[in-house]
Amino acid sequence: MFRTQEMEINMGPQHPSTHGVLRLKLRLDGERVVDSWPVIGYLHRGIEKLSESKEFIKITPFTDRMDYVCAMSGNLAYLGAVEKLCGIKVPEKAAYIRVIMVELNRIASHLLWLGTHALDIGAMSIFLYGFREREMILDLFEAYCGARLTYNAFRISGVPADLPPGWKEECTGFLKLFRQRHREYEQILTANRIWLKRTKDVGYMDAEHCLALSVTGPVLRAAGVARDLRKDEPYAIYDQLDFDIPVDDGCDTYARYIVRMAEMLQSVHMVEQCLEKMPSEGPLMGMKGRRMKPRKDEEIYFAIEGPRGEQGVYLISDGTDRPYRCKFRNSSFANLQALAPMVQGGLVADVVAIIGTLDIVLGDSDR
Amino acid sequence: MDAAMLKEIGEIVVRMLIIFTAVFTGVGYMTLVERRVSAWMQDRLGPNRVGPQGLLQPLADGLKHLMKEDVTPPGAHRMVFILAPIMVLIPAVLSFAVIPIAGDAINLQDLGLPWDWQIKPFIADVSVGLLILLGLASLEVYGVVLAGWSSGSKYPAMGALRSTAQMISYELALGLAILPVVLTTGSLRLQTIAEAQAGTWFGFVPHWNVFIHPFGFLFLLISIFAENKRLPFDLPEAEPELVAGYHTEYSAMKFVMFYMTEYSAMIANAALMVTLFFGGWQVPGLVLPQPWMFLVQAGAFAAKTFFFLFLFVWVRWTLPRFRYDQLMNLGWKVLLELAFINLLVVAMLVAAGVM
Numbered sequence: 001m002f003r004t005q006e007m008e009i010n011m012g013p014q015h016p017s018t019h020g021v022l023r024l025k026l027r028l029d030g031e032r033v034v035d036s037w038p039v040i041g042y043l044h045r046g047i048e049k050l051s052e053s054k055e056f057i058k059i060t061p062f063t064d065r066m067d068y069v070c071a072m073s074g075n076l077a078y079l080g081a082v083e084k085l086c087g088i089k090v091p092e093k094a095a096y097i098r099v100i101m102v103e104l105n106r107i108a109s110h111l112l113w114l115g116t117h118a119l120d121i122g123a124m125s126i127f128l129y130g131f132r133e134r135e136m137i138l139d140l141f142e143a144y145c146g147a148r149l150t151y152n153a154f155r156i157s158g159v160p161a162d163l164p165p166g167w168k169e170e171c172t173g174f175l176k177l178f179r180q181r182h183r184e185y186e187q188i189l190t191a192n193r194i195w196l197k198r199t200k201d202v203g204y205m206d207a208e209h210c211l212a213l214s215v216t217g218p219v220l221r222a223a224g225v226a227r228d229l230r231k232d233e234p235y236a237i238y239d240q241l242d243f244d245i246p247v248d249d250g251c252d253t254y255a256r257y258i259v260r261m262a263e264m265l266q267s268v269h270m271v272e273q274c275l276e277k278m279p280s281e282g283p284l285m286g287m288k289g290r291r292m293k294p295r296k297d298e299e300i301y302f303a304i305e306g307p308r309g310e311q312g313v314y315l316i317s318d319g320t321d322r323p324y325r326c327k328f329r330n331s332s333f334a335n336l337q338a339l340a341p342m343v344q345g346g347l348v349a350d351v352v353a354i355i356g357t358l359d360i361v362l363g364d365s366d367r
Numbered sequence: 368m369d370a371a372m373l374k375e376i377g378e379i380v381v382r383m384l385i386i387f388t389a390v391f392t393g394v395g396y397m398t399l400v401e402r403r404v405s406a407w408m409q410d411r412l413g414p415n416r417v418g419p420q421g422l423l424q425p426l427a428d429g430l431k432h433l434m435k436e437d438v439t440p441p442g443a444h445r446m447v448f449i450l451a452p453i454m455v456l457i458p459a460v461l462s463f464a465v466i467p468i469a470g471d472a473i474n475l476q477d478l479g480l481p482w483d484w485q486i487k488p489f490i491a492d493v494s495v496g497l498l499i500l501l502g503l504a505s506l507e508v509y510g511v512v513l514a515g516w517s518s519g520s521k522y523p524a525m526g527a528l529r530s531t532a533q534m535i536s537y538e539l540a541l542g543l544a545i546l547p548v549v550l551t552t553g554s555l556r557l558q559t560i561a562e563a564q565a566g567t568w569f570g571f572v573p574h575w576n577v578f579i580h581p582f583g584f585l586f587l588l589i590s591i592f593a594e595n596k597r598l599p600f601d602l603p604e605a606e607p608e609l610v611a612g613y614h615t616e617y618s619a620m621k622f623v624m625f626y627m628t629e630y631s632a633m634i635a636n637a638a639l640m641v642t643l644f645f646g647g648w649q650v651p652g653l654v655l656p657q658p659w660m661f662l663v664q665a666g667a668f669a670a671k672t673f674f675f676l677f678l679f680v681w682v683r684w685t686l687p688r689f690r691y692d693q694l695m696n697l698g699w700k701v702l703l704e705l706a707f708i709n710l711l712v713v714a715m716l717v718a719a720g721v722m
Contacts, residue, residue, distance in 0.1 A: 009521050031525075031691050122598055122688025128409035194599055194687045348525070349690040 004030055011351070013042050019116060019355060020362030024339075031347045036340050040333075043366035051326035056082050056292045057156055059326065064150035066330060067364035069112055072098075072105035072141075073306040075154045078328075080235055081302035081313035082156050085294045089286045094158035095236045096278040100171070101144070101153055102236075102304075103267040103274070107178070108137040109307035110264050114185065117257075117356035121198050126188055133181055136174050143167055157287035168275055175268050182264060189257070199254035203342040203354040206251050213337045217309025218263065219358060222256040224249035229305035241273050253357040260359075292321045301329075308332055308359055332364035378484045381475070386490055389669075390463050394630040395425035397676060404677070405684045435619040442519025443616065451517055452617065452624035455510030458503040459632040465489060465496035466638045467558040469648045469664035477658040488648070488661070489558065496557040497549065500639060501542055504594065507632065508534045514625070515613035526612030529691060530596060536698040537593035537600075543706035544586035547713035548576050548643050561647030573651040577644040580713065584644045586706045591636045593698065595629070598683040600694055637675035638668070645671050 007028045013021040021042035027035040047066060051059045063074035076098055083090060090098075115130030138148045143164055145153040153159065189195045205215070207223040220227055228245045230238045246262030248255040296319035303312035309331030318324040335358050342354045399414065399421060406413025415421040439448055469488035476483050493499055508531055515527020549555060552563045566574040577584045593600040614625040641647060648664035655663060689697070 007521065009525075031529075118687065122601070123686065125405075125409045125684045128411060132410055188685075189687075192687065194689060197693055198687055198690055347690060347692060349688075 006034060019360060022362055028348065033343050033346050033351060036343050038336055038339050040336065041366055043362050045367065047367045048326055048328060051323060053322065055321045056323065061152050064152050065363060066328060066367055067361050068149055069361050070105045070109040070307045071149065071151050072101045072153060073304060073311055075152065076102050077304045077311040078313050079154050079156055080304060081300060081315050084302045085298060085300045085315050085317055086292050088157045090158055091283045091286050093279050093282040094284050096274050097159045097163060098154055099236050100271050100274045103270045104137050104140060106267045106307045107264050108134045110260050113260060113359045118189065120352040120356045126185060129185065133178060140171055140174065155285065158285035162284060172275060175272055178268055186261065196254065198353060199257060200252060202253045202346065202350050203357055204252050205338055205342055209341065214334045215338050216334065217331055218256055218259045219335055219338065221246065222248045222259045223251045229303055229310060235304055240277065241270050243270050253353055256357045294319065303329065306331055309335060328367060330364045330367065332360040336360055336365050374484060377482065378486060381484060381486050382490050386463055386468065390460065390631060390634060393634050394627050397630045397634065399424050401680050404680045408684050432619055432623045437619040437621065440519060440616050444517040444519065447513050447517035451510050451514035452621045454513065455507050455628045456624045458506040459628045459635060462500050462503045462635040464491045465493050465499055465557055466642060467561055467647060468668050469661045473658060473661040495555045497545065497555040505538055511613050518616035520616055523613045523615045530613060533593055533694060536695060537590045540586055540698060540702040540706045541590035541594055543710050544583050544590060545643060546710050547580045547583045550713055550717050551579060557642050561642050561649065564646040564649055567651045573646055575644060575646040582709045586702060586709065587640060589702060591640065595633050595636055597679050599686045599689050601688060633676060633679055634672065637672045640675055641668065641671040
């Protein structure tokens with residue numbers, strides 16, 4: 001019998017398609033992946049430990065730097081946890097502004113995913129189309145909070161500022177344009193024969209395995225499980241909004257593409273509703289002063305639905321203004337577990353497609 | 368050295384000067400065209416700083432690469448590592464020697480120059496020009512596989528394996544797609560094939576092979592995309608997977624040589640397609656006095672070639688990439704069979720005297 005020698009190859013941490021600093025050791029039989037070991041931790045900054053020595057308010061900027069592609073969601077998850085811990089109520093207007101920002105950030109995050117995922121599969125132009133629209137969202141964020149990547153846009157108990165004058169109109173204009181552009185992306189990819197060939201039945205993972213590995217977000221929803229914290233455990237003002245949860249039961253890379261594309265449109269729909277329903281007057285901060293006084297030995301877990309899945313924060317207080325323990329449950333870290341079983345038996349070209357479809361951010365998984 | 372010999376040498380030198388100057392300028396400016404066109408498609412500007420509209424960019428790039436450090440990685444096989452880029456570049460450039468760029472020879476005196484030299488529209492008049500072209504195309508594989516192997520690194524080795532398999536597979540389909548043209552024309556000489564496409568049907572449809580062999584042209588187009596390693600078949604250098612494929616470890620001028628190879632092979636293949644299927648230099652219904660005829664025909668040839676080059680660029684920035692096994696399936700299980708059936712049908716029609 002013929003036997004080929006297996007080759008061990010090192011993909012990353014410096015590699016064009018590992019999306020940051022993921023290192024992937026692959027054992028290859030020709031082009032086929034026999035075994036794989038993801039190696040993480042190249043971006044570890046010890047944020048959880050660091051948080052134990054900071055006041056609650058000073059931890060917020062760290063959450064920007066974990067999942068830097070959707071820093072707004074990171075902010076919201078952490079602040080939501082602190083507010084739950086201390087029993088602070090957020091004024092309605094502030095909650096609306098938060099949801100607007102988070103949903104816009106979800107679109108921006110999905111655009112980055114679409115661009116890099118398509119780039120990995122070889123469609124280069126869509127990368128720049130995606131960035132063109134993401135740029136407009138970043139401009140909106142810049143107009144609101146001054147930052148384009150690490151926003152730190154919310155405060156404990158609310159938001160620091162109202163939407164600047166003219167922002168609403170600009171946002172409405174963008175949403176209108178985005179619906180158009182979204183159709184363009186679909187025209188380029190959705191029915192493209194090569195795109196179908198590259199994504200159908202690639203990276204298959206059914207609901208049972210997704211749940212066993214605690215995979216959440218679009219990957220889980222593309223396996224037919226309609227799990228979305230915005231509907232299941234509504235936070236902020238999501239219970240006042242009308243939206244659907246896109247679900248697909250293809251379980252493969254293409255299904256995840258369909259789900260994320262549909263989610264972008266849902267987010268547009270939500271932002272439109274928010275802009276309409278948002279009260280024009282009202283307080284922005286629910287709390288005066290800056291001292292947190294959580295009860296002693298209180299433990300809480302608060303999670304939101306981020307673009308990549310469940311973004312949870314677990315806090316233990318010891319009665320001081322610093323957390324005794326601050327644990328982040330980040331979706332990239334959990335979803336990364338699905339990588340090895342997904343690439344098993346696939347080709348090298350599938351590996352990059354699967355890394356793309358899991359939509360991992362290494363800052364998020366390494367913390 | 369007598370005058371006749373001097374004249375012959377002079378003629379050859381002028382021919383070579385014309386064609387190779389055109390080719391190397393074309394290669395340089397193709398890089399600019401690719402970058403500007405892709406920028407235009409992607410809603411950005413592209414290189415427009417060096418010279419008007421970035422027209423001096425290729426020169427600046429060349430100069431930059433000349434001054435870069437030429438790194439030979441420690442694991443490399445030195446000798447082969449240096450030879451490999453030369454081995455890919457030479458066959459790619461040589462293939463221009465047999466491609467005719469116009470109909471009749473031109474006398475330099477017609478252009479107002481003092482020498483009575485007849486400049487033929489090709490460098491070498493070879494009766495088996497098509498075979499030479501195919502042979503040179505397959506020689507390119509050696510340079511690629513040696514480049515990948517001698518780099519002493521895993522990604523280039525994988526890229527080299529992929530490209531070898533790909534080029535060899537698609538060469539079969541490429542040859543089979545061309546053969547129907549040879550059958551109906553009855554010659555392997557490219558000038559004869561181009562001349563055979565003179566005239567029109569009904570006065571307005573040019574008598575080009577593409578209308579006689581539409582399937583042959585389609586198969587040739589697909590195989591040329593694969594042969595050139597252009598997207599959607601650019602697996603050997605698929606940068607998200609293999610970094611840069613077989614030329615990952617190359618730097619400075621050696622790297623430039625791979626780029627020149629890519630673009631000159633692209634131009635050669637576009638010129639081949641034009642010669643075989645689009646009448647070569649033919650401009651239907653045009654008759655002009657000699658110096659103008661030559662220039663217009665050469666211009667028409669360049670324009671037709673440029674159309675295909677633009678097509679290459681256009682496709683590259685639009686489509687996603689095939690996977691390696693899908694590419695092999697397409698080559699062996701679909702394209703080869705279809706090209707073969709096409710050849711059989713044409714052969715039967717020729718034997719029956721219909722074509």
